[in-house]
Amino acid sequence: MAVRVVIAEDEAIVRLDLKEILEEEGYDVVGETGRGDEAIELVRKQRPDLAILDIKMPGADGLTAARAISSERMAAVLILTAFSQRDLIDQARQAGALAYLVKPFQKSELLPAIEIALGRFEEMKALDEQVKSLEDRLEARKLVERAKGILMDEMGWREPDAFAWIRTTSMRERLQMPEIARRVIDGSLRPDPA
Structure with a gap:
Protein backbone atom coordinates (compact mmCIF):
# COMPACT_ATOMS: atom_id res chain seq x y z
CA MET A 1 0.00 0.00 0.00
CA ALA A 2 1.32 3.44 -0.94
CA VAL A 3 2.54 5.84 1.73
CA ARG A 4 -0.08 8.57 2.19
CA VAL A 5 1.25 12.16 2.32
CA VAL A 6 -0.12 15.61 3.13
CA ILE A 7 1.88 18.57 1.80
CA ALA A 8 1.73 22.01 3.41
CA GLU A 9 3.79 24.51 1.42
CA ASP A 10 2.72 28.09 0.68
CA GLU A 11 4.72 28.35 -2.57
CA ALA A 12 2.45 26.76 -5.18
CA ILE A 13 5.31 25.89 -7.56
CA VAL A 14 7.28 24.09 -4.82
CA ARG A 15 4.10 22.29 -3.73
CA LEU A 16 3.45 21.17 -7.32
CA ASP A 17 7.05 19.97 -7.78
CA LEU A 18 6.91 18.10 -4.51
CA LYS A 19 3.62 16.43 -5.41
CA GLU A 20 4.96 15.42 -8.82
CA ILE A 21 8.14 13.87 -7.34
CA LEU A 22 6.18 12.02 -4.69
CA GLU A 23 3.62 10.62 -7.12
CA GLU A 24 6.38 9.54 -9.55
CA GLU A 25 7.94 7.61 -6.66
CA GLY A 26 4.67 5.87 -5.79
CA TYR A 27 3.56 8.00 -2.84
CA ASP A 28 -0.12 8.90 -2.54
CA VAL A 29 -0.60 12.66 -1.98
CA VAL A 30 -3.93 12.76 -0.14
CA GLY A 31 -4.00 16.47 0.64
CA GLU A 32 -2.21 19.74 -0.01
CA THR A 33 -2.46 23.26 1.32
CA GLY A 34 -0.53 26.50 1.63
CA ARG A 35 -1.61 27.16 5.23
CA GLY A 36 -0.41 25.65 8.49
CA ASP A 37 -3.81 25.67 10.20
CA GLU A 38 -5.33 23.85 7.22
CA ALA A 39 -2.45 21.35 7.34
CA ILE A 40 -3.45 20.31 10.86
CA GLU A 41 -7.08 19.83 9.79
CA LEU A 42 -6.05 17.94 6.64
CA VAL A 43 -3.88 15.57 8.68
CA ARG A 44 -6.71 15.00 11.19
CA LYS A 45 -9.14 14.29 8.37
CA GLN A 46 -6.93 12.26 6.00
CA ARG A 47 -4.76 10.40 8.56
CA PRO A 48 -1.70 10.28 6.29
CA ASP A 49 1.53 8.46 7.11
CA LEU A 50 3.57 11.63 6.55
CA ALA A 51 3.08 15.39 6.72
CA ILE A 52 5.59 17.55 4.84
CA LEU A 53 5.46 21.06 6.30
CA ASP A 54 7.11 24.31 5.29
CA ILE A 55 8.10 26.47 8.28
CA LYS A 56 6.89 29.84 7.00
CA MET A 57 3.16 29.68 6.14
CA PRO A 58 0.09 31.79 6.79
CA GLY A 59 -2.54 30.65 9.29
CA ALA A 60 -0.08 28.77 11.49
CA ASP A 61 3.58 28.22 10.82
CA GLY A 62 5.00 24.77 10.16
CA LEU A 63 6.41 24.48 13.68
CA THR A 64 2.98 25.07 15.23
CA ALA A 65 1.46 22.52 12.84
CA ALA A 66 4.29 20.06 13.58
CA ARG A 67 3.68 20.43 17.32
CA ALA A 68 -0.04 19.69 16.94
CA ILE A 69 0.47 16.75 14.58
CA SER A 70 3.29 15.23 16.64
CA SER A 71 1.63 15.65 20.03
CA GLU A 72 -1.33 13.60 18.83
CA ARG A 73 0.95 11.12 16.99
CA MET A 74 -1.13 11.63 13.82
CA ALA A 75 1.69 11.31 11.28
CA ALA A 76 5.43 11.47 10.76
CA VAL A 77 6.54 15.08 10.23
CA LEU A 78 9.17 16.26 7.76
CA ILE A 79 10.01 19.97 7.87
CA LEU A 80 10.84 21.56 4.52
CA THR A 81 12.25 25.06 4.62
CA ALA A 82 14.52 27.59 2.98
CA PHE A 83 16.17 28.26 6.35
CA SER A 84 18.99 26.20 7.79
CA GLN A 85 19.83 28.16 10.96
CA ARG A 86 20.73 25.95 13.90
CA ASP A 87 18.02 27.43 16.15
CA LEU A 88 15.30 26.64 13.58
CA ILE A 89 16.54 23.06 13.30
CA ASP A 90 16.40 22.77 17.11
CA GLN A 91 12.91 24.28 17.18
CA ALA A 92 11.76 21.84 14.49
CA ARG A 93 13.13 18.90 16.47
CA GLN A 94 11.42 20.15 19.65
CA ALA A 95 8.17 20.54 17.67
CA GLY A 96 8.32 16.85 16.76
CA ALA A 97 9.85 16.94 13.29
CA LEU A 98 11.52 13.63 12.50
CA ALA A 99 13.43 14.92 9.46
CA TYR A 100 14.46 18.33 8.14
CA LEU A 101 15.15 19.28 4.53
CA VAL A 102 16.46 22.61 3.22
CA LYS A 103 15.13 24.11 -0.04
CA PRO A 104 16.06 23.94 -2.81
CA PHE A 105 16.18 20.17 -2.39
CA GLN A 106 17.00 17.35 -4.75
CA LYS A 107 14.91 14.23 -5.18
CA SER A 108 17.97 12.29 -3.98
CA GLU A 109 17.75 14.18 -0.65
CA LEU A 110 13.96 14.12 -0.31
CA LEU A 111 13.41 10.37 -0.52
CA PRO A 112 15.92 9.39 2.22
CA ALA A 113 14.53 12.18 4.45
CA ILE A 114 11.03 10.74 3.99
CA GLU A 115 12.18 7.21 4.80
CA ILE A 116 14.02 8.43 7.92
CA ALA A 117 10.93 10.30 9.12
CA LEU A 118 8.67 7.29 8.50
CA GLY A 119 11.11 4.91 10.20
CA ARG A 120 11.45 7.11 13.27
CA PHE A 121 7.68 7.49 13.47
CA GLU A 122 7.20 3.71 13.44
CA GLU A 123 9.78 3.40 16.23
CA MET A 124 7.95 6.04 18.27
CA LYS A 125 4.61 4.30 17.80
CA ALA A 126 6.12 0.97 18.84
CA LEU A 127 7.60 2.59 21.96
CA ASP A 128 4.24 4.21 22.76
CA GLU A 129 2.56 0.80 22.52
CA GLN A 130 5.24 -0.74 24.74
CA VAL A 131 4.79 1.99 27.35
CA LYS A 132 1.00 1.57 27.24
CA SER A 133 1.34 -2.20 27.66
CA LEU A 134 3.69 -1.75 30.63
CA GLU A 135 1.36 0.83 32.20
Missing part, protein backbone atom coordinates in the same frame (compact mmCIF):
# COMPACT_ATOMS: atom_id res chain seq x y z
CA ASP A 136 -1.60 -1.56 31.78
CA ARG A 137 0.36 -4.41 33.35
CA LEU A 138 1.46 -2.21 36.24
CA GLU A 139 -2.12 -1.06 36.82
CA ALA A 140 -3.33 -4.69 36.76
CA ARG A 141 -0.63 -5.65 39.24
CA LYS A 142 -1.62 -2.81 41.58
CA LEU A 143 -5.27 -3.94 41.48
CA VAL A 144 -4.36 -7.54 42.29
CA GLU A 145 -2.06 -6.41 45.12
CA ARG A 146 -4.82 -4.26 46.62
CA ALA A 147 -7.35 -7.07 46.36
CA LYS A 148 -4.89 -9.51 47.98
CA GLY A 149 -4.44 -7.05 50.84
CA ILE A 150 -8.20 -6.81 51.36
CA LEU A 151 -8.59 -10.60 51.36
CA MET A 152 -5.65 -11.03 53.74
CA ASP A 153 -7.16 -8.48 56.17
CA GLU A 154 -10.75 -9.69 55.98
CA MET A 155 -10.22 -13.43 55.67
CA GLY A 156 -7.01 -13.72 57.70
CA TRP A 157 -5.34 -15.39 54.71
CA ARG A 158 -1.66 -15.50 53.85
CA GLU A 159 -0.62 -13.81 50.62
CA PRO A 160 -0.29 -17.05 48.55
CA ASP A 161 -3.82 -18.06 49.58
CA ALA A 162 -5.29 -14.67 48.61
CA PHE A 163 -3.50 -14.82 45.24
CA ALA A 164 -4.63 -18.41 44.65
CA TRP A 165 -8.26 -17.47 45.33
CA ILE A 166 -8.09 -14.53 42.88
CA ARG A 167 -6.48 -16.71 40.21
CA THR A 168 -8.92 -19.61 40.71
CA THR A 169 -11.92 -17.27 40.71
CA SER A 170 -10.60 -15.63 37.55
CA MET A 171 -10.46 -19.00 35.78
CA ARG A 172 -13.86 -20.13 37.09
CA GLU A 173 -15.58 -16.85 36.15
CA ARG A 174 -13.61 -16.60 32.87
CA LEU A 175 -12.57 -13.05 33.70
CA GLN A 176 -9.14 -11.48 33.82
CA MET A 177 -7.54 -11.32 37.27
CA PRO A 178 -7.66 -7.48 37.34
CA GLU A 179 -11.45 -7.64 36.86
CA ILE A 180 -11.80 -10.05 39.80
CA ALA A 181 -9.52 -7.74 41.81
CA ARG A 182 -11.72 -4.73 40.94
CA ARG A 183 -14.79 -6.59 42.20
CA VAL A 184 -12.98 -7.48 45.45
CA ILE A 185 -11.93 -3.84 45.87
CA ASP A 186 -15.43 -2.44 45.22
CA GLY A 187 -16.92 -5.02 47.63
CA SER A 188 -19.09 -6.84 45.08
CA LEU A 189 -17.13 -10.11 45.32
CA ARG A 190 -15.98 -12.05 48.35
CA PRO A 191 -15.06 -15.67 49.04
CA ASP A 192 -17.86 -17.86 50.39
CA PRO A 193 -17.41 -18.21 54.13
CA ALA A 194 -16.12 -21.67 54.96
Whole structure:
Protein backbone atom coordinates (compact mmCIF):
# COMPACT_ATOMS: atom_id res chain seq x y z
CA MET A 1 0.00 0.00 0.00
CA ALA A 2 1.32 3.44 -0.94
CA VAL A 3 2.54 5.84 1.73
CA ARG A 4 -0.08 8.57 2.19
CA VAL A 5 1.25 12.16 2.32
CA VAL A 6 -0.12 15.61 3.13
CA ILE A 7 1.88 18.57 1.80
CA ALA A 8 1.73 22.01 3.41
CA GLU A 9 3.79 24.51 1.42
CA ASP A 10 2.72 28.09 0.68
CA GLU A 11 4.72 28.35 -2.57
CA ALA A 12 2.45 26.76 -5.18
CA ILE A 13 5.31 25.89 -7.56
CA VAL A 14 7.28 24.09 -4.82
CA ARG A 15 4.10 22.29 -3.73
CA LEU A 16 3.45 21.17 -7.32
CA ASP A 17 7.05 19.97 -7.78
CA LEU A 18 6.91 18.10 -4.51
CA LYS A 19 3.62 16.43 -5.41
CA GLU A 20 4.96 15.42 -8.82
CA ILE A 21 8.14 13.87 -7.34
CA LEU A 22 6.18 12.02 -4.69
CA GLU A 23 3.62 10.62 -7.12
CA GLU A 24 6.38 9.54 -9.55
CA GLU A 25 7.94 7.61 -6.66
CA GLY A 26 4.67 5.87 -5.79
CA TYR A 27 3.56 8.00 -2.84
CA ASP A 28 -0.12 8.90 -2.54
CA VAL A 29 -0.60 12.66 -1.98
CA VAL A 30 -3.93 12.76 -0.14
CA GLY A 31 -4.00 16.47 0.64
CA GLU A 32 -2.21 19.74 -0.01
CA THR A 33 -2.46 23.26 1.32
CA GLY A 34 -0.53 26.50 1.63
CA ARG A 35 -1.61 27.16 5.23
CA GLY A 36 -0.41 25.65 8.49
CA ASP A 37 -3.81 25.67 10.20
CA GLU A 38 -5.33 23.85 7.22
CA ALA A 39 -2.45 21.35 7.34
CA ILE A 40 -3.45 20.31 10.86
CA GLU A 41 -7.08 19.83 9.79
CA LEU A 42 -6.05 17.94 6.64
CA VAL A 43 -3.88 15.57 8.68
CA ARG A 44 -6.71 15.00 11.19
CA LYS A 45 -9.14 14.29 8.37
CA GLN A 46 -6.93 12.26 6.00
CA ARG A 47 -4.76 10.40 8.56
CA PRO A 48 -1.70 10.28 6.29
CA ASP A 49 1.53 8.46 7.11
CA LEU A 50 3.57 11.63 6.55
CA ALA A 51 3.08 15.39 6.72
CA ILE A 52 5.59 17.55 4.84
CA LEU A 53 5.46 21.06 6.30
CA ASP A 54 7.11 24.31 5.29
CA ILE A 55 8.10 26.47 8.28
CA LYS A 56 6.89 29.84 7.00
CA MET A 57 3.16 29.68 6.14
CA PRO A 58 0.09 31.79 6.79
CA GLY A 59 -2.54 30.65 9.29
CA ALA A 60 -0.08 28.77 11.49
CA ASP A 61 3.58 28.22 10.82
CA GLY A 62 5.00 24.77 10.16
CA LEU A 63 6.41 24.48 13.68
CA THR A 64 2.98 25.07 15.23
CA ALA A 65 1.46 22.52 12.84
CA ALA A 66 4.29 20.06 13.58
CA ARG A 67 3.68 20.43 17.32
CA ALA A 68 -0.04 19.69 16.94
CA ILE A 69 0.47 16.75 14.58
CA SER A 70 3.29 15.23 16.64
CA SER A 71 1.63 15.65 20.03
CA GLU A 72 -1.33 13.60 18.83
CA ARG A 73 0.95 11.12 16.99
CA MET A 74 -1.13 11.63 13.82
CA ALA A 75 1.69 11.31 11.28
CA ALA A 76 5.43 11.47 10.76
CA VAL A 77 6.54 15.08 10.23
CA LEU A 78 9.17 16.26 7.76
CA ILE A 79 10.01 19.97 7.87
CA LEU A 80 10.84 21.56 4.52
CA THR A 81 12.25 25.06 4.62
CA ALA A 82 14.52 27.59 2.98
CA PHE A 83 16.17 28.26 6.35
CA SER A 84 18.99 26.20 7.79
CA GLN A 85 19.83 28.16 10.96
CA ARG A 86 20.73 25.95 13.90
CA ASP A 87 18.02 27.43 16.15
CA LEU A 88 15.30 26.64 13.58
CA ILE A 89 16.54 23.06 13.30
CA ASP A 90 16.40 22.77 17.11
CA GLN A 91 12.91 24.28 17.18
CA ALA A 92 11.76 21.84 14.49
CA ARG A 93 13.13 18.90 16.47
CA GLN A 94 11.42 20.15 19.65
CA ALA A 95 8.17 20.54 17.67
CA GLY A 96 8.32 16.85 16.76
CA ALA A 97 9.85 16.94 13.29
CA LEU A 98 11.52 13.63 12.50
CA ALA A 99 13.43 14.92 9.46
CA TYR A 100 14.46 18.33 8.14
CA LEU A 101 15.15 19.28 4.53
CA VAL A 102 16.46 22.61 3.22
CA LYS A 103 15.13 24.11 -0.04
CA PRO A 104 16.06 23.94 -2.81
CA PHE A 105 16.18 20.17 -2.39
CA GLN A 106 17.00 17.35 -4.75
CA LYS A 107 14.91 14.23 -5.18
CA SER A 108 17.97 12.29 -3.98
CA GLU A 109 17.75 14.18 -0.65
CA LEU A 110 13.96 14.12 -0.31
CA LEU A 111 13.41 10.37 -0.52
CA PRO A 112 15.92 9.39 2.22
CA ALA A 113 14.53 12.18 4.45
CA ILE A 114 11.03 10.74 3.99
CA GLU A 115 12.18 7.21 4.80
CA ILE A 116 14.02 8.43 7.92
CA ALA A 117 10.93 10.30 9.12
CA LEU A 118 8.67 7.29 8.50
CA GLY A 119 11.11 4.91 10.20
CA ARG A 120 11.45 7.11 13.27
CA PHE A 121 7.68 7.49 13.47
CA GLU A 122 7.20 3.71 13.44
CA GLU A 123 9.78 3.40 16.23
CA MET A 124 7.95 6.04 18.27
CA LYS A 125 4.61 4.30 17.80
CA ALA A 126 6.12 0.97 18.84
CA LEU A 127 7.60 2.59 21.96
CA ASP A 128 4.24 4.21 22.76
CA GLU A 129 2.56 0.80 22.52
CA GLN A 130 5.24 -0.74 24.74
CA VAL A 131 4.79 1.99 27.35
CA LYS A 132 1.00 1.57 27.24
CA SER A 133 1.34 -2.20 27.66
CA LEU A 134 3.69 -1.75 30.63
CA GLU A 135 1.36 0.83 32.20
CA ASP A 136 -1.60 -1.56 31.78
CA ARG A 137 0.36 -4.41 33.35
CA LEU A 138 1.46 -2.21 36.24
CA GLU A 139 -2.12 -1.06 36.82
CA ALA A 140 -3.33 -4.69 36.76
CA ARG A 141 -0.63 -5.65 39.24
CA LYS A 142 -1.62 -2.81 41.58
CA LEU A 143 -5.27 -3.94 41.48
CA VAL A 144 -4.36 -7.54 42.29
CA GLU A 145 -2.06 -6.41 45.12
CA ARG A 146 -4.82 -4.26 46.62
CA ALA A 147 -7.35 -7.07 46.36
CA LYS A 148 -4.89 -9.51 47.98
CA GLY A 149 -4.44 -7.05 50.84
CA ILE A 150 -8.20 -6.81 51.36
CA LEU A 151 -8.59 -10.60 51.36
CA MET A 152 -5.65 -11.03 53.74
CA ASP A 153 -7.16 -8.48 56.17
CA GLU A 154 -10.75 -9.69 55.98
CA MET A 155 -10.22 -13.43 55.67
CA GLY A 156 -7.01 -13.72 57.70
CA TRP A 157 -5.34 -15.39 54.71
CA ARG A 158 -1.66 -15.50 53.85
CA GLU A 159 -0.62 -13.81 50.62
CA PRO A 160 -0.29 -17.05 48.55
CA ASP A 161 -3.82 -18.06 49.58
CA ALA A 162 -5.29 -14.67 48.61
CA PHE A 163 -3.50 -14.82 45.24
CA ALA A 164 -4.63 -18.41 44.65
CA TRP A 165 -8.26 -17.47 45.33
CA ILE A 166 -8.09 -14.53 42.88
CA ARG A 167 -6.48 -16.71 40.21
CA THR A 168 -8.92 -19.61 40.71
CA THR A 169 -11.92 -17.27 40.71
CA SER A 170 -10.60 -15.63 37.55
CA MET A 171 -10.46 -19.00 35.78
CA ARG A 172 -13.86 -20.13 37.09
CA GLU A 173 -15.58 -16.85 36.15
CA ARG A 174 -13.61 -16.60 32.87
CA LEU A 175 -12.57 -13.05 33.70
CA GLN A 176 -9.14 -11.48 33.82
CA MET A 177 -7.54 -11.32 37.27
CA PRO A 178 -7.66 -7.48 37.34
CA GLU A 179 -11.45 -7.64 36.86
CA ILE A 180 -11.80 -10.05 39.80
CA ALA A 181 -9.52 -7.74 41.81
CA ARG A 182 -11.72 -4.73 40.94
CA ARG A 183 -14.79 -6.59 42.20
CA VAL A 184 -12.98 -7.48 45.45
CA ILE A 185 -11.93 -3.84 45.87
CA ASP A 186 -15.43 -2.44 45.22
CA GLY A 187 -16.92 -5.02 47.63
CA SER A 188 -19.09 -6.84 45.08
CA LEU A 189 -17.13 -10.11 45.32
CA ARG A 190 -15.98 -12.05 48.35
CA PRO A 191 -15.06 -15.67 49.04
CA ASP A 192 -17.86 -17.86 50.39
CA PRO A 193 -17.41 -18.21 54.13
CA ALA A 194 -16.12 -21.67 54.96
